[in-house]
Amino acid sequence: MVDVQVDDLDLQLIELLSRDARVSNRKxxxxxGVTEGTxxxxxxxxxxxxxxxxxxxxxxxxxxxxxxxxxxxQAEVERVREVxxxxxxxxxxNAVMITMGEFNILAMSLFDELxxxxxxxSDRILDIRGVHHVETSIAVKTIKYNARMAxxxxxxxxxxxxx
Amino acid sequence: xxxxxxxxxxxxxxxxxxxxHGRASNQQIAxxxxxxxxxxxxxxxRLEDANQLRVVAVSDFSAHGFNFLMRVMVEVDxxxxxxxxxxxxxxxxxxxxHIVTGRYDIDMLVALHGLxxxxxxxxxxxxxxxxxxxxVPSIVVDIVKYQFDVAPIEARS
Numbered sequence: 318m319v320d321v322q323v324d325d326l327d328l329q330l331i332e333l334l335s336r337d338a339r340v341s342n343r344k345x346x347x348x349x350g351v352t353e354g355t356x357x358x359x360x361x362x363x364x365x366x367x368x369x370x371x372x373x374x375x376x377x378x379x380x381x382x383x384x385x386x387x388x389x390x391q392a393e394v395e396r397v398r399e400v401x402x403x404x405x406x407x408x409x410x411n412a413v414m415i416t417m418g419e420f421n422i423l424a425m426s427l428f429d430e431l432x433x434x435x436x437x438x439s440d441r442i443l444d445i446r447g448v449h450h451v452e453t454s455i456a457v458k459t460i461k462y463n464a465r466m467a468x469x470x471x472x473x474x475x476x477x478x479x480x
Numbered sequence: 481x482x483x484x485x486x487x488x489x490x491x492x493x494x495x496x497x498x499x500x501h502g503r504a505s506n507q508q509i510a511x512x513x514x515x516x517x518x519x520x521x522x523x524x525x526r527l528e529d530a531n532q533l534r535v536v537a538v539s540d541f542s543a544h545g546f547n548f549l550m551r552v553m554v555e556v557d558x559x560x561x562x563x564x565x566x567x568x569x570x571x572x573x574x575x576x577x578h579i580v581t582g583r584y585d586i587d588m589l590v591a592l593h594g595l596x597x598x599x600x601x602x603x604x605x606x607x608x609x610x611x612x613x614x615x616v617p618s619i620v621v622d623i624v625k626y627q628f629d630v631a632p633i634e635a636r637s
Contacts, residue, residue, distance in 0.1 A: 469539075
C-alpha cells in the first residue's frame with residue numbers, strides 16, 4: 318500500500334466534487350474559502366497521485382448494462398494471477414479481485430441478457446487454463462452502492478483539461 | 481422519481497466524452513463533437529435532471545484511509561433478506577450491498593482502515609443484526625480491475 322497524504326482540505330474538495338464534478342474552480346474556491354490556484358493545484362495533485370478521477374456515471378438500466386453478476390472462481394493457486402488477468406480481459410467484466418477464501422477470484426460483470434452471462438462465466442472463464450470451478454450469482458436487488466469510491470487502477474485513462 | 485427518457489446518438493456521444501473528460505468545459509466538448517456549447521449544456525442538464533447521468537469525482541479507497549477490502553457473503557435465516565440487507569447497509573464500512581441468487585442471500589463489499597477493525601465490525605456490529613445464519617468473509621488481496629461506469633443514481637436532494 319502506498320502511503321497516502323490527504324488532509325482535511327483534500328477531503329472537503331473530494332466530497333464537493335464527488336457530488337458534482339462540473340462545478341467551476343471559482344465556485345469550489347468560494348465554498349471552501351481558498352484561492353482558485355489552490356483548488357487547481359490540489360485537484361492536479363490528487364489526480365496525479367491516482368486518488369481521484371473524474372468520470373460520468375450513468376443509471377443502471379441504461380446502455381445495455383442493466384444487471385450485475387458476481388462470478389466466483391476457484392483457480393489453481395499457482396496460476397491465480399494469470400487467471401485473474403485473463404478474466405479481466407474478457408468483455409463485460411468490470412471488476413476482478415484476488416481474494417482469500419473458498420474462492421480465490423471474484424469477478425463482477427454488468428450484463429444485459431442471460432446468454433451473455435452464460436457465455437462469459439460458463440464458457441469463457443471455465444475454459445481458462447487453471448480454472449477449476451465457477452459459481453455465478455445475480456444481484457436481484459441493489460440495496461446500497463457507493464459508486465463515488467473505487468480502486469483507481471489507471472489514472473492515465475482520465476484526463477482533466479481543467480479551466 | 482426517475483422518469484425514463486430516450487437518449488439519442490448525440491446524448492451518447494456527450495456521455496462517452498464525459499467518461500474520460502469529466503471536467504471538460506461545455507465549449508471543449510462542443511468543439512470535439514461539432515456541437516454548440518449551448519446544446520452540450522442543455523443535453524447534460526436534461527440527463528442529470530432525469531437522474532440518468534452524474535459527472536462526479538470518483539476517489540480511491542486509499543484517499544479515505546481504507547486499505548483493506550473484504551467481500552462478505554451472508555446466509556439469512558428466519559427473516560426477510562431485504563430487511564437484513566438494509567440493516568447491514570447502515571454501517572459506513574459497508575459500501576455495497578446486493579441481494580443475490582444462489583447459495584448465499586446477500587453479497588456485500590466492505591472497506592476497512594486496517595485488519596484491526598475486523599473484530600469490532602464482525603463481533604460488535606454485524607452480530608447485532610438479527611437473521612444472519614452465516615457470514616463468509618474473504619479478504620481482497622489484490623484488485624486487478626475495477627471499472628464501473630453505471631450505478632443506481634439517486635435524486636439530488
